Amino acid sequence: MHKTTLEQWTLLQKVVELGSFAKAAEETHRSQSSVSYNLALLQERLGVALLMQEGRRAVLTPAGELLLNQVKPLLKAFNWVETRAATLRNGMRTRLDLVVDTIFPRARLFAILRQFQQRYPQTQVRLTEVLESASSELPAYAQADVMVLTRRMDMTGRGEWLMNVDFVAVAHRDHPLCAADQVSETMLAAWPLIRIAESDNRQNPTAQESWTFSTIDAAIEAVQYQVGYGWLPEERIQPMLDSGVLKILPLNHGVRRATPLHLLVKKDLAPLDEQVELLLQLFKA
Numbered sequence: 001m002h003k004t005t006l007e008q009w010t011l012l013q014k015v016v017e018l019g020s021f022a023k024a025a026e027e028t029h030r031s032q033s034s035v036s037y038n039l040a041l042l043q044e045r046l047g048v049a050l051l052m053q054e055g056r057r058a059v060l061t062p063a064g065e066l067l068l069n070q071v072k073p074l075l076k077a078f079n080w081v082e083t084r085a086a087t088l089r090n091g092m093r094t095r096l097d098l099v100v101d102t103i104f105p106r107a108r109l110f111a112i113l114r115q116f117q118q119r120y121p122q123t124q125v126r127l128t129e130v131l132e133s134a135s136s137e138l139p140a141y142a143q144a145d146v147m148v149l150t151r152r153m154d155m156t157g158r159g160e161w162l163m164n165v166d167f168v169a170v171a172h173r174d175h176p177l178c179a180a181d182q183v184s185e186t187m188l189a190a191w192p193l194i195r196i197a198e199s200d201n202r203q204n205p206t207a208q209e210s211w212t213f214s215t216i217d218a219a220i221e222a223v224q225y226q227v228g229y230g231w232l233p234e235e236r237i238q239p240m241l242d243s244g245v246l247k248i249l250p251l252n253h254g255v256r257r258a259t260p261l262h263l264l265v266k267k268d269l270a271p272l273d274e275q276v277e278l279l280l281q282l283f284k285a
Contacts, residue, residue, distance in 0.1 A: 006078055008042040009071045011035050012050060016068065019057040093275055095124045099144040101261060102129045102216055103165045105235045112282040116275075123275050131197040131214070132259075146279055147264040159264035162283060167257045169249040170237065171229040178247045185253070192228030194219050231257060 014024040015035065025032040043050050050064030060068060100109060113125060132150045141147070148162060169188075171177045177191060193210040196219045211228060213219040220237060223230045229249060234256070240246040248255050263283055265276065272280075 003045040004042055006075065008038045009068070010075060011038050012042060012064070012068060013072070013075065015039065015051065015058050016060055016064075019059075021058065093123055093273060095126060096275055096279065097126050097128070097143045097145050098279070099128045099130055099141060099147040099149070101149050102131055103150070103233045103236075103259065104148050104261060105165070105233075107235075112279070115282055116279055119278060120275050145266050145276055146283075148261055148283065149264060150259055150261055159262045162261045162263040164258040164260050166234045167231045167259060168234045168237075168255055169229060169231050169251055170223060170241070170246045171249055172224055172226045173244055173247050175226050175229065177229055177249055181250060182252050183249045188229065188249075188251075194222045194228045194230030194232075196230075196232075 011024060011028065011030075014027055015021055018024050018027060021032050021035050021039075025035045028035070039051065046067070048063045048067070049061050050067065051058050052061050053059075113127070116123075116125065128144070130149075169183075171191075175191075177183055177187065180187060191209075195210050195212045196216055197212060197214055209228075211222065213222060216233065216236060219230055220232055220240075222228065223232065223246065224240070232246075234241070237246055241248065263280065265272065265280070
């Protein structure tokens with residue numbers, strides 16, 4: 001058996017946080033003598049002085065500070081286990097599976113997840129990013145509670161339009177296409193089109209040559225290194241547009257293309273639990 005207990009370390013942390021045995025006793029609903037006894041026993045069993053008085057305030061000794069810092073992650077983990085048990089007892093879900101098309105704006109996605117985590121810290125979100133071309137047979141689709149995809153999936157039964165993501169035709173500022181006052185289809189056909197997987201509806205089907213990349217980041221880098229030009233999500237490349245590294249091509253047939261994203265819910269998820277309801281609200285906000 002261990003010589004010390006989590007209870008003793010928790011009391012030590014409270015005494016240090018509040019500055020006195022009396023305040024720690026009041027906070028933990030104990031008598032002051034109980035707090036003093038437990039901390040005296042803790043120091044006796046360790047053979048190390050953990051606390052000293054500075055005026056009226058109890059503070060850690062150097063050894064106490066070192067040891068308590070090592071114990072704090074254990075206390076936090078133990079609190080997490082107890083809270084998780086309460087979540088299970090109350091019937092709340094402990095995991096939520098989310099599938100999001102990789103073109104969804106990253107800043108918005110992580111802001112949503114942060115707000116969700118603050119409300120339900122004990123519910124883990126398993127996020128899977130997919131490309132539009134990903135097969136609907138992927139296990140992630142079958143397990144997903146909520147999906148944000150470019151197309152309505154037959155497997156869900158429930159879905160609604162969420163937003164449009166603008167794609168713009170761009171090239172590196174030193175690419176010959178950027179030197180033209182206006183770029184025609186014929187001029188585009190002379191250069192490789194950088195595709196993101198097989199997202200044909202987002203691309204220019206008249207290009208004579210295309211290079212396909214499996215991620216948006218790889219496609220962006222390919223355009224940056226002048227492998228070719230590409231239709232890329234404007235939000236994702238905004239910093240490069242602002243700095244002038246990438247330039248929007250002056251096409252004679254429109255420089256933007258909107259790709260819709262839909263918010264979908266698992267077909268057999270009824271009624272919706274409060275975590276799913278909140279996540280849907282955050283996406284729609």
